[in-house]
Amino acid sequence: MCGTFLHKGGIVMECVAYLRVSTEKQAEEGNGLDSQKRDIENYCRKNQLIISDWYEDDGFTGSNMNRPALQRLINDCSKKKLKCVVAFKLDRLSRSMVDGIYLIERVFIPNGVDFRCVHDSVSYDSPMEQAYTQMMAVFAQLDKNTMLLRMRGGMLERVKQGYWMGGGNTPYCYRYSKEDGILVPIPERKEMALRAMNLYISGYSDVRIQKLIGFKSEFVTRQVLTSPVNIGMIPYKGKLYKGRHEPIFDIKVFELAQELRKTRKQSKSFCVNHENQLLTGLCYCGVCGCKMRYQKWTHGKHKIYCYSRDNGMSYLPNYNPNCSNSLEWAEDIEKQVEDEILKISLNLSSHKPKERESCLDILSKQLQKEKTKLKRLYALYAEGNDTVLEMIKETESGIDELKLKIQNEMKSPDNSQKKEFVYDNIKKLADVWEHIDKQNKNRILKTIISKIIIVNGNIEIQLKKF
Known part of the structure; x- marks a missing residue:
């Protein structure tokens, strides 16, 4: 408990000291715990104060109040155990304006605690001194925000030069x-x-x-x-x-x-049969559009049927309880797929999927249309029609945007590597098919087939682009 008593030099008051440092760099710059302690001790000797306890937060930021020593200090103040608190500077107590003023006005003053700073003037004795103290809290936060801005700017420059950010979140590899x-x-x-x-x-x-x-x-x-x-x-x-x-x-x-x-779509459907079949994940109903699955049947055989036949799958897209697609023996569908895919492997050119118009082609066509429109508007303006001036500006702006989109599209990586991968897998299929198991066959099929559409026993294989 802090108090006052007579000393041979006069009346002396007990106090406690609060210290905080957040980084090693601050210590190197002269704001370390030892430096703070030395200045506080000198200040107390000159002002008839005797330090009875030290509250030290080593390695804690001043941007919030989640600090063990500060919380102990607040608790002791609320229990009226303390009469005087001395800090090195106001920003050691807090770098947040709101937190700093809260501590002074809601913790120290109501509990009769005299708060002093060695290098800042802190006083609420008059409106002017109160305003000055509040301004000091503002500048403490300004210093914090400026420091953060410098750190972020420095980090960006570091990253631009190709250096890693540092810290503990290091990538796995x-x-x-x-x-x-x-x-x-x-x-x-x-x-x-x-x-x-x-x-x-x-x-x-x-x-x-x-x-x-x-x-x-x-x-x-x-x-x-x-x-x-x-x-x-x-x-x-x-x-x-x-x-x-x-x-x-x-x-x-x-x-x-x-x-x-x-x-690769992540299917949320659950199947009773967990055995990996030849066409698992590839079959779709040609009647309602739902996925199709394997179902274990008599004598260990399987049938392939539409999910729309399962009442528990009503949440699926395209679910239709009235779907009329038939159940088919899996081995019959698999035989059709194997025969068809091996034919494709032996004669790739006749089965190459038709290329859809690319995004770049669409943007180029749009750009050409806008340029033609702009020429017509220029002609009208040249004839003295001033009403088209706004339309000319809008069209020119639209053309600039389209040019930028085309540039970005040209920079984006194409799928030539992917197409080459699909092509190679189809080409080698006939050579390896008889020598690999069902699981590996399924993996290869998933790399070259987009969908297998089944309608009452008939199939249509939709290949990925190659």
Whole structure:
């Protein structure tokens, strides 16, 4: 408990001291705990104060009040155990204007605590002094915000130069080198990532890859396969910057994997039969559009039927309880698919899917139309029609936007690698088909077939682009 008593030098009051430092850099700049303690002790000697306790927050930010020593100080003030608190500066107590004024007006003053600062004048004795103290709190927050702005600006420049941001959130396949400021691949994890990428492109799911490779979770597996860090990029504030670190994956392989990921729909349907069949995940009903599934039938055989026949699947898109599609023996449908796909493998050119108009083609056509429209408007304006001036400005602005979109589209990676991958898989199909098991056949089919449409026993195979 703080109090006052007589001393040979006069009346002396007991006090407590509050210290805070958040970083090693502050200590190097002269604001360390030792420096604060020295100045507080000198101040107390000159002002007849004796320090009875020290409240120290070492390594805590001043932007909030989540600090153990500060909370102990507030608790002791509320119990009226203290009479005087001394701090190095007001920003040591808090860098938040709201928190600083709250502590003075809602903690110290109501509990009769005299708050003093060695290097700042803090007083509520008059309106002018009160205003000055509040301005000091404002400047403490301004200093904090300015410091944050500098840090963010410095971080952006660092990232632009290809250096890693530092900190504890290091990507799975790397360790952070403080000396060089870059990420360094961990050899064994790099090897795991490369194996995982090969499996994913071969048709394995994230869950299956996790179990085979030994990643901690499906989330880690997905992060490894999708993070741009693994192709030498650094994501920062929603943008990507070229990093100085060694990439894990070849960029073309990475882009192919991302394209394949887009085409693989995560089915939320649950099937009683968990055995991986030849056409699992590929069959669609040609009558209602729902997915079709395998159903175990008599003597261990299977039939393929539409999900619309299952009352428990009413939440699925295209569900139609009146679907008239027939149940078909799985082996009959599989035989048709095998025969057809092997024919395609032997004669690729006649089965090549028709290319749809690309986004670039559509934008180019739109640009040509707008240019033609602009020429007509110019002609009208030349004839003295001033009413078209606003339309000319709008059309010119639209043309500029279209040109920008075309430039961005031209920069975006095409799917040539993906098409080449599909083409190679179809081409080699006839050579390997008889030598691989049903599970691997299903994986290959998923890389080359978009859908198999089934209508009353008849099939239509829709291939992916190649």
